[in-house]
Amino acid sequence: xxxxxxxxxxxxxxxxxxxxxxxxxxxxxxxxxxxxxxxxxxxxxxxxxxxxxxxxxxxxxxxxxxxxxxxxxxxxxxxxxxxxxxxxxxxxxxxxxxxxxxxxxxxxxxxxxxxxxxxxxxxxxxxxxxxxxxxxxxxxxxxxxxxxxxxxxxxxxxxxxxxxxxxxxxxxxxxxxxxxxxxxxxxxxxxxxxxxxxxxxxxxxxxxxxxxxxxxxxxxxxxxxxxxxxxxxxxxxxxxxxxxxxxxxxxxxxxxxxxxxxxxxxxxx
Amino acid sequence: xxxxxxxxxxxxxxxxxxxxxxxxxxxxxxxxxxxxxxxxxxxxxxxxxxxxxxxxxxxxxxxxxxxxxxxxxxxxxxxxxxxxxxxxxxxxxxxxxxxxxxxxxxxxxxxxxxxxxxxxxxxxxxxxxxxxxxxxxxxxxxxxxxxxxxxxxxxxxxxxxxxxxxxxxxxxxxxxxxxxxxxxxxxxxxxxxxxxxxxxxxxxxxxxxxxxxxxxxxxxxxxxxxxxxxxxxxxxxxxxxxxxxxxxxxxxxxxxxxxxxxxxxxxxxxxxxxxxxxxxxxxxxxxxxxxxxxxxxxxxxxxxxxxxxxxxxxxxxxxxxxxxxxxxxxxxxxxxxxxxx
Amino acid sequence: xxxxxxxxxxxxxxxxxxxxxxxxxxxxxxxxxxxxxxxxxxxxxxxxxxxxxxxxxxxxxxxxxxxxxxxxxxxxxxxxxxxxxxxxxxxxxxxxxxxxxxxxxxxxxxxxxxxxxxxxxxxxxxxxxxxxxxxxxxxxxxxxxxxxxxxxxxxxxxxxxxxxxxxxxxxxxxxxxxxxxxxxxxxxxxxxxxxxxxxxxxxxxxxxxxxxxxxxxxxxxxxxxxxxxxxxxxxxxxxxxxxxxxxxxxxxxxxxxxxxxxxxxxxxxxxxxxxxxxxxxxxxxxxxxxxxxxxxxxxxxxxxxxxxxxxxxxxxxxxxxxxxxxxxxxxxxxxxxxxx
Numbered sequence: 001x002x003x004x005x006x007x008x009x010x011x012x013x014x015x016x017x018x019x020x021x022x023x024x025x026x027x028x029x030x031x032x033x034x035x036x037x038x039x040x041x042x043x044x045x046x047x048x049x050x051x052x053x054x055x056x057x058x059x060x061x062x063x064x065x066x067x068x069x070x071x072x073x074x075x076x077x078x079x080x081x082x083x084x085x086x087x088x089x090x091x092x093x094x095x096x097x098x099x100x101x102x103x104x105x106x107x108x109x110x111x112x113x114x115x116x117x118x119x120x121x122x123x124x125x126x127x128x129x130x131x132x133x134x135x136x137x138x139x140x141x142x143x144x145x146x147x148x149x150x151x152x153x154x155x156x157x158x159x160x161x162x163x164x165x166x167x168x169x170x171x172x173x174x175x176x177x178x179x180x181x182x183x184x185x186x187x188x189x190x191x192x193x194x195x196x197x198x199x200x201x202x203x204x205x206x207x208x209x210x211x212x213x214x215x216x217x218x219x220x221x222x223x224x225x226x227x228x229x230x231x232x233x234x235x236x237x238x239x240x241x242x243x244x245x246x247x248x249x250x251x252x253x254x255x256x257x258x259x260x261x262x263x264x265x266x267x268x269x
Numbered sequence: 270x271x272x273x274x275x276x277x278x279x280x281x282x283x284x285x286x287x288x289x290x291x292x293x294x295x296x297x298x299x300x301x302x303x304x305x306x307x308x309x310x311x312x313x314x315x316x317x318x319x320x321x322x323x324x325x326x327x328x329x330x331x332x333x334x335x336x337x338x339x340x341x342x343x344x345x346x347x348x349x350x351x352x353x354x355x356x357x358x359x360x361x362x363x364x365x366x367x368x369x370x371x372x373x374x375x376x377x378x379x380x381x382x383x384x385x386x387x388x389x390x391x392x393x394x395x396x397x398x399x400x401x402x403x404x405x406x407x408x409x410x411x412x413x414x415x416x417x418x419x420x421x422x423x424x425x426x427x428x429x430x431x432x433x434x435x436x437x438x439x440x441x442x443x444x445x446x447x448x449x450x451x452x453x454x455x456x457x458x459x460x461x462x463x464x465x466x467x468x469x470x471x472x473x474x475x476x477x478x479x480x481x482x483x484x485x486x487x488x489x490x491x492x493x494x495x496x497x498x499x500x501x502x503x504x505x506x507x508x509x510x511x512x513x514x515x516x517x518x519x520x521x522x523x524x525x526x527x528x529x530x531x532x533x534x535x536x537x538x539x540x541x542x543x544x545x546x547x548x549x550x551x552x553x554x555x556x557x558x559x560x561x562x563x564x565x566x567x568x569x570x571x572x573x574x575x576x577x578x579x580x581x582x583x584x585x586x587x588x589x590x591x592x593x594x595x596x597x598x599x600x601x602x603x604x605x606x607x608x609x610x
Numbered sequence: 611x612x613x614x615x616x617x618x619x620x621x622x623x624x625x626x627x628x629x630x631x632x633x634x635x636x637x638x639x640x641x642x643x644x645x646x647x648x649x650x651x652x653x654x655x656x657x658x659x660x661x662x663x664x665x666x667x668x669x670x671x672x673x674x675x676x677x678x679x680x681x682x683x684x685x686x687x688x689x690x691x692x693x694x695x696x697x698x699x700x701x702x703x704x705x706x707x708x709x710x711x712x713x714x715x716x717x718x719x720x721x722x723x724x725x726x727x728x729x730x731x732x733x734x735x736x737x738x739x740x741x742x743x744x745x746x747x748x749x750x751x752x753x754x755x756x757x758x759x760x761x762x763x764x765x766x767x768x769x770x771x772x773x774x775x776x777x778x779x780x781x782x783x784x785x786x787x788x789x790x791x792x793x794x795x796x797x798x799x800x801x802x803x804x805x806x807x808x809x810x811x812x813x814x815x816x817x818x819x820x821x822x823x824x825x826x827x828x829x830x831x832x833x834x835x836x837x838x839x840x841x842x843x844x845x846x847x848x849x850x851x852x853x854x855x856x857x858x859x860x861x862x863x864x865x866x867x868x869x870x871x872x873x874x875x876x877x878x879x880x881x882x883x884x885x886x887x888x889x890x891x892x893x894x895x896x897x898x899x900x901x902x903x904x905x906x907x908x909x910x911x912x913x914x915x916x917x918x919x920x921x922x923x924x925x926x927x928x929x930x931x932x933x934x935x936x937x938x939x940x941x942x943x944x945x946x947x948x949x950x
Contacts (some may be wrong), residue, residue: 013652044685051839054842055842056839056841056842061893075845076842076845076846076847077845077846078845079845080843080844081845083843084843085839085840085841085842085843085844086721086840087839087840088839089839090836090839090840091836091837091840092836093699093835093836093891093892094885095885095889095890095891096835097617098623099613099614099617099618099621100618100621100891101836102616103614103843104832104833104836105844106842107829107833107844107845107846108845110829114616121614121618124614125613125614128614134613137613137614137617138617138620138857156840157843160844166843168698178796189664261833271689355651365766365769369773407768410937414937429937431710432933432936432937433933433937435709435874435875435878435929435932435933436929436930436932436933436934436937438874438929439874439925439926439928439929439930440926440929440930442795442798442799442925442926442929443922443926443930445792445795446792446795446796446799446923449788449789449792452788452791452792452795453788453791456780456783456784456788456791457784460777460780460781460784461778535773535776536773584781585781585784587777587780588780588781591773591774591776592774592777594770594773595770595771595773595774595777598766598769598770598773599753599767599770599771602754602763602766602767602770603753603754603756603763603767
């Protein structure tokens, strides 16, 4: 099962909440088949942008388009078969089992009578296997660890068979090992299936490692975007995060690594 | 030179100004309550009636015998309810806590009904003590049930209060179904009214309400700390268990006393603290006092409105409060952003 | 293949078993309600009567009195329980139930107005009750609407409205003659005495329309349980789905209230109990069974279990028994680490 490639872009997008505009006139094109990571300081608008692109937030101006069509003109169920979503604080109802939760990801593909079919079972099984959660199938979601739970939610998003996977801070509240677990899973998905991945991360260094395309937000606009090596510079970090730093090569994998300079820790003169 | 000094002075000055304004409002409400009604009475007559009554004049009688008692009740019960509401909201960190939600009203009502039906207690003075005891009992039950190993949580307290209210209401209805006389008495008591009580009842209950006020006043700083969350509060050295018990005692004294005097009244305890918070900010030392005064003004004015709104009849204060309080609560709910709850 | 299928089968089986037990209890209660009474009927006679060949006395009692009453009890229990289950699930709050949020209060106020002010009786009162419930629910919905309806806001506006409605009721009861007030009170308690085949037909018809809609809506609701964001991501239009489901729930509450008056607590308590028994997310079927059991059992208890032949309406039993049970549940949950 290889994912289809779609155009996915924001054009002149304006987004806000109850009278307050957060993003105005933003253009962003998500490169298909790649891992795009959006970073930025708090209140830079990164989550707002992601929610707008996933149509969780209605645009007050401009539009989001998929394959050149305005998302508002695409029936939401059809869109759900293209874009899978993992929001920031997913809530699982009490007592739900892993299989049950992942199974609900099949919703956009079911017919009017919504009968569970053999295909559904196959795809759910595949999603569980891809996220290494097959052995958790009967367990209750609320009993799982943070990392396991995130993987289960990703499995649910996978059960949608999405071509584009959108994730809002999938690594928050996870310890480092689990963070890598989740990110490695997403990278594998991208490399083996060609799924386009778009995610917001708060850790700049992890973003630099995993992104093919890095988007830096500041003040509700795209400050700069491109390959991590081009984007992560001391100037950019200063401008986007108000942080003095040195950018070195990550000794493990060679991606750009931000080493912050603080009041007590800096290069000795 | 720090900025904090002048800022704090400014806000303290503002709070003092608000308190002065509140006292004036109380005086005004008192005057209105004495002067207005199906019979308008001139200011000079009002003053005379209080100071040098002439027992023959009808106007004097109206002021002294009819309006003074209900004014006193309105001020006393209103301030107790407002204060109790502030305590509840501080204690449960729930901006929509109302003493009625703790089952106080239902407990008081049940004991009053049983008193009327089984013991034939029809005098207001007797009912006062029944209501008081019932309120205390219900609060204890709700508190005990709604508290977990780490104390009560807003949701479980409210749930417990609602459950207790429903249970007690069922028993009340059972009694009323079989006893026409009791129903006749009870239905008037249950809408909450300042009429038909004499000042002796107020005097009798006064020590308890006063006790509640004293405890509440002492709890102001603790509530400020509690508002920061339990863990932070503990870290700042607050004795959470002690604060909770004291607050609960104060609530029972205040609320039980108020309900005993005027019957079950909702919304005053809910709205008064919000009003106070709007005027003076988040410091409970000011909120408590101001809630009391707001509650007094609210209930007294509600009674006045009730006299004027459907001439020649009257609308009980409890009904007016509900009529006006519900929209206020709804407006409050609408103003907050969705995530703020 | 086997893991998923196996897991689903296991879960289905456990839900079916639990539901089966509930259904059995319901059947037993139903039969008991037909045979018990000051004029008790033996099982043999009961079967004879039901199959058309019993004595005329038995036929009158069973077919004319007890069967309609038991049927109404079951149907109304189902309606209230589903209304409560839907409300609680949609609004994400166990407190949020039509009886707490003033919906049944609105029905009561409308019915009492019809009784006391307009001097109506019977079907007109029932219709007013239904209308009152719908009106109040619409008001709560509109008042809590602000760029969409969020669960918490709906609950809080509902609480405010319920207080208002209680005040209205108080006003009506104080302005009426005390005897009228007492008869209004009888209605307000919620009782199954005098339940006839017409009432059963009314509720059955209503449910016949509403239940299929509910079944169609259930897959959407299951996804909605995952939160608005996830649901939107899965292609559910959250706001319309929620509105439809709420409307369904209100209609069911209105139906039940119109038939027998507001029976306290059934809507509130059925789903939480059902979920404890069946241990499965939405548990609509189990909730319906639990609701039916509660109403039937309360009616039976009210008729037969009290000393001295005292007859007590079902609404009082549900209130007096349901509430302590909820308190016990609460206390137990608190002791094992808090509710939230």
